[in-house]
Amino acid sequence: MPSSPQTIDALLTRSEQIAGLTLAEIAAHLGVQLPANARKEKGWTGQLIELWLGATAGSKPQQDFPHLGVELKTLPIDRNGRPLESTYVCMTPLLNARGETWQSCNVRNKLAQVLWVPILAERAIPIAQRIVGNALLWRPSAAQETILKQDWEELMEAVAFGQIEQLTARHGEALQLRPKAANSQVRTKAIGPNGQIIETLPRGFYLRRSFTESLLRNYF
DNA sequence: AAGTGATCATGT
DNA sequence: ACATGATCACTT
Numbered sequence: 001m002p003s004s005p006q007t008i009d010a011l012l013t014r015s016e017q018i019a020g021l022t023l024a025e026i027a028a029h030l031g032v033q034l035p036a037n038a039r040k041e042k043g044w045t046g047q048l049i050e051l052w053l054g055a056t057a058g059s060k061p062q063q064d065f066p067h068l069g070v071e072l073k074t075l076p077i078d079r080n081g082r083p084l085e086s087t088y089v090c091m092t093p094l095l096n097a098r099g100e101t102w103q104s105c106n107v108r109n110k111l112a113q114v115l116w117v118p119i120l121a122e123r124a125i126p127i128a129q130r131i132v133g134n135a136l137l138w139r140p141s142a143a144q145e146t147i148l149k150q151d152w153e154e155l156m157e158a159v160a161f162g163q164i165e166q167l168t169a170r171h172g173e174a175l176q177l178r179p180k181a182a183n184s185q186v187r188t189k190a191i192g193p194n195g196q197i198i199e200t201l202p203r204g205f206y207l208r209r210s211f212t213e214s215l216l217r218n219y220f
Numbered sequence: 221a222a223g224t225g226a227t228c229a230t231g232t
Numbered sequence: 233a234c235a236t237g238a239t240c241a242c243t244t
Contacts, residue, residue: 039228039239039240040229040239040240041228041229041230042229042237042239042240043229043230043236044229044237045237045238046237046238047229047230047236058231058232058235058236059230059234059235059236059237060232060236061234073237073238074237076238084239085238085239085240086223086238086239088236088238090235090236091234091236121239123239123240168224168225169223169224169225170224176224178224178226179225180234181227182226182227182228182229183226183227183228184225184226187233188233188234201226208223209222221244222243223243223244224242224244225241225242225243226240226241226242227240228237228239228240229236229237229238230235230237231235231236231237232234232235
């Protein structure tokens with residue numbers, strides 16, 4: 001069981017060791033079983049890489065490597081290096097939307113420094129044969145942070161003013177709000193149009209594919 | 221093909 | 233119920 005890296009250099013070295021390997025090879029190193037039904041175990045790849053890199057397992061709303069200030073994200077890409085999916089960031093606070101600021105919010109905290117681990121993961125490739133790419137440690141540029149901050153403030157203002165039901169995935173240039181729940185029947189409390197408490201579908205913040213694609217391009 | 225809304229597994 | 237890890241699946 002890998003221990004948690006104590007320095008960023010150690011983390012990067014660890015990530016370099018799996019560049020070019022298939023997920024089956026990494027699973028074998030770790031003694032992890034391949035998923036019987038990969039379509040259902042959607043988080044398996046991310047958890048495998050977490051294990052290899054020694055991320056703190058668990059479901060706490062924090063960075064994966066708190067002592068390093070680094071968040072880990074696997075990023076499914078096609079053969080041209082284009083992201084195949086949007087990237088989940090964190091849950092959207094719907095009830096205490098006021099009292100949150102960009103400086104203090106979880107989105108900013110998680111995106112302050114991200115180790116992106118690209119995975120060649122076209123759907124036609126069986127999960128065992130998917131290949132890990134070269135990881136890159138990213139910090140948002142001033143321009144990128146400006147966009148993220150603007151999106152976050154626009155979305156959270158709507159949430160704070162009881163407009164959650166009017167928000168869709170079409171809002172936001174880089175950050176979007178989408179459902180984040182076991183199914184569409186799940187409910188959580190939110191602020192309603194008249195300031196009352198309403199029940200609504202839980203939402204999460206996601207990075208658009210176009211945003212992660214552009215940040216990848218800056219490295220290659 | 222792209223984008224949005226829905227969903228699956230697991231741990232606390 | 234809420235948070236993590238995300239991708240699936242349907243509409244446009």
